[in-house]
Amino acid sequence: MTTHAPNNYTCPICLGVQGAENDQTLILQQDILYKDDAVMVFIASFFIQGSEGHLIVVPTAHYENMYELPDAVGARIFQTAKAYAIQMKQAYNCDGVNVLQNNEPAAGQHAFHYHMHLFPRYESDDLWTHMGNKRLASAKERLEFVQKFAK
Ligand SMILES: [Zn+2]
Numbered sequence: 001m002t003t004h005a006p007n008n009y010t011c012p013i014c015l016g017v018q019g020a021e022n023d024q025t026l027i028l029q030q031d032i033l034y035k036d037d038a039v040m041v042f043i044a045s046f047f048i049q050g051s052e053g054h055l056i057v058v059p060t061a062h063y064e065n066m067y068e069l070p071d072a073v074g075a076r077i078f079q080t081a082k083a084y085a086i087q088m089k090q091a092y093n094c095d096g097v098n099v100l101q102n103n104e105p106a107a108g109q110h111a112f113h114y115h116m117h118l119f120p121r122y123e124s125d126d127l128w129t130h131m132g133n134k135r136l137a138s139a140k141e142r143l144e145f146v147q148k149f150a151k
Contacts, residue, residue, distance in 0.1 A: 003064055004105055005112035013113035016042065017060045031142050033084070033149050035060065038076045041084055043142045044117070046134040050125035053145030055088060055118040057081045063114045065103040077116060085118055091148040094120035098127065 016027030026045035034041040044054045063069045085097040098119040102109040
């Protein structure tokens with residue numbers, strides 16, 4: 001199946017799933033909102049202007065892209081994404097939610113472990129204009145969004 005991960009690829013998402021915090025992954029354990037035997041949800045390390053604190057949903061097992069994702073795992077991801085989209089509506093008081101999932105570099109995939117983005121949307125946030133304008137968020141900034149989900 002199609003793969004773009006280089007040989008000896010150290011997967012930053014697998015490291016986060018395994019609980020690692022080091023210079024090979026941007027995921028901090030504090031960023032993780034949910035994890036079970038198949039799925040994990042965390043606050044994205046990169047913030048997009050106007051849509052800060054977006055969520056990433058991943059399988060806990062390594063699959064590079066949608067093409068190789070087992071249907072049963074895909075179903076779990078969808079169920080989890082739906083639940084978190086609904087929670088995000090309340091937690092962020094956003095006006096809508098976008099789902100984005102990129103397969104292969106031509107489609108904008110940078111991390112070679114399947115991941116689905118959930119972007120909070122606000123009236124007039126102009127997200128698509130700002131999509132290329134991302135910055136690494138600090139641990140403190142991410143924690144502020146984690147805490148919006150803490151009930
Ligand atoms: Zn991985």
